[in-house]
Amino acid sequence: MALSPINLLSEQALGLNLSESEVVQALVESLPGGNWALSIRGQTVNLPKGSGGTAPGQNWVAGQSVLLRASAQADGRWTLQPVAQGAAQAPTSAPAALALAPPLDLPPLSGHLPAAGVSHIANLLYRPSGLGELLQLFQPGLLTDLFEALARPDLQALWEGLQLSLAELRPPDLAMAVAGALGSESGLLRGQGAVPMDPKQLLRRLLSALQQGERSGRLSADTLARLPLVQGALDDLESSQVQAVQAQAQQEVLFSLVLPFKDAEPMTLTFRRRKGQWGEPAPFTVNLHSRSERLGELWLKTVLLGNDRVNLTMWARNTQVVSWAQASSETLRQQLGQAGLHVGSFEIVEGPRPEEGADFVPSGRGLVVDVAV
Numbered sequence: 186m187a188l189s190p191i192n193l194l195s196e197q198a199l200g201l202n203l204s205e206s207e208v209v210q211a212l213v214e215s216l217p218g219g220n221w222a223l224s225i226r227g228q229t230v231n232l233p234k235g236s237g238g239t240a241p242g243q244n245w246v247a248g249q250s251v252l253l254r255a256s257a258q259a260d261g262r263w264t265l266q267p268v269a270q271g272a273a274q275a276p277t278s279a280p281a282a283l284a285l286a287p288p289l290d291l292p293p294l295s296g297h298l299p300a301a302g303v304s305h306i307a308n309l310l311y312r313p314s315g316l317g318e319l320l321q322l323f324q325p326g327l328l329t330d331l332f333e334a335l336a337r338p339d340l341q342a343l344w345e346g347l348q349l350s351l352a353e354l355r356p357p358d359l360a361m362a363v364a365g366a367l368g369s370e371s372g373l374l375r376g377q378g379a380v381p382m383d384p385k386q387l388l389r390r391l392l393s394a395l396q397q398g399e400r401s402g403r404l405s406a407d408t409l410a411r412l413p414l415v416q417g418a419l420d421d422l423e424s425s426q427v428q429a430v431q432a433q434a435q436q437e438v439l440f441s442l443v444l445p446f447k448d449a450e451p452m453t454l455t456f457r458r459r460k461g462q463w464g465e466p467a468p469f470t471v472n473l474h475s476r477s478e479r480l481g482e483l484w485l486k487t488v489l490l491g492n493d494r495v496n497l498t499m500w501a502r503n504t505q506v507v508s509w510a511q512a513s514s515e516t517l518r519q520q521l522g523q524a525g526l527h528v529g530s531f532e533i534v535e536g537p538r539p540e541e542g543a544d545f546v547p548s549g550r551g552l553v554v555d556v557a558v
Contacts (some may be wrong), residue, residue, distance in 0.1 A: 198263035318417035366442035
């Protein structure tokens with residue numbers, strides 16, 4: 186039988202951050218006593234007794250991903266209505282759309298790998314950092330033009346779900362973007378399933394669509410000219426993931442990603458911590474780099490010392506931006522203080538950030554392959 190709509194209290198819906206007509210992905214869980222539950226965005230929603238675990242046209246089993254459409258009620262409550270696969274035509278959220286993406290096949294860093302796989306991983310490991318091609322691909326309008334040329338509204342829906350809002354950016358949104366950039370492999374390794382916002386799945390599907398269009402000869406030369414950029418952006422993303430694994434093997438932290446926005450130019454975010462010496466924990470550094478027509482190019486370096494102290498340094502090419510930052514520096518200190526963080530220093534420099542030499546040298550640890558028969 187078909188499962189009745191799932192009723193949610195307003196507090197539950199608020200915790201799930203639902204919006205009207207949004208389609209979300211849920212993971213079916215089997216509970217003791219023959220009961221069922223759904224895991225949605227890390228939260229568990231118990232199903233009514235006797236639901237039977239059936240959705241329109243298909244049986245539900247533990248571990249299965251299903252799609253649910255959210256709907257607000259007049260009394261403030263919400264309902265989640267199961268959606269048959271292929272029936273959702275309204276704009277979907279990133280978790281729902283990415284549920285339809287193909288499985289990932291990135292080889293591990295060690296084990297019995299073919300020589301070609303090791304060569305590709307090694308190339309990614311030693312690829313120059315910077316994420317330049319990924320940053321270029323995420324510039325406003327470029328991907329939308331590609332999706333229109335390919336006639337792929339499904340990929341456009343994925344892209345819209347992946348983009349953040351700079352005006353309404355919240356810590357959970359940023360955490361989800363970082364988890365997505367780490368990749369579904371990271372989530373699967375921790376037994377948490379595929380991450381809901383994985384840009385690599387979008388890029389792989391886009392690359393496949395371009396390659397199919399190239400073989401069929403139905404795409405224009407201008408559209409096909411973007412194919413190397415998409416491949417380069419995918420290599421940028423996978424290179425950052427491989428380097429993150431290598432840094433971890435060297436007892437360090439290094440991870441970079443590009444944050445795409447629907448209301449601003451993309452930004453590059455890098456997390457870095459060197460290996461500590463003499464048993465002392467090393468500082469944790471977060472670097473942000475952005476370019477925009479309104480603010481120009483700017484850099485922000487945040488150094489976390491312990492659990493409650495930070496040092497900030499900002500570089501900006503725009504004189505007006507420097508003045509704004511200086512005028513707001515005391516307000517920022519107060520806001521960070523209210524959050525339990527003490528600002529040790531806050532330097533604001535007019536001009537570009539000085540070039541720094543590479544501070545991470547991959548050892549290649551984990552790339553040795555046992556070829557014995």
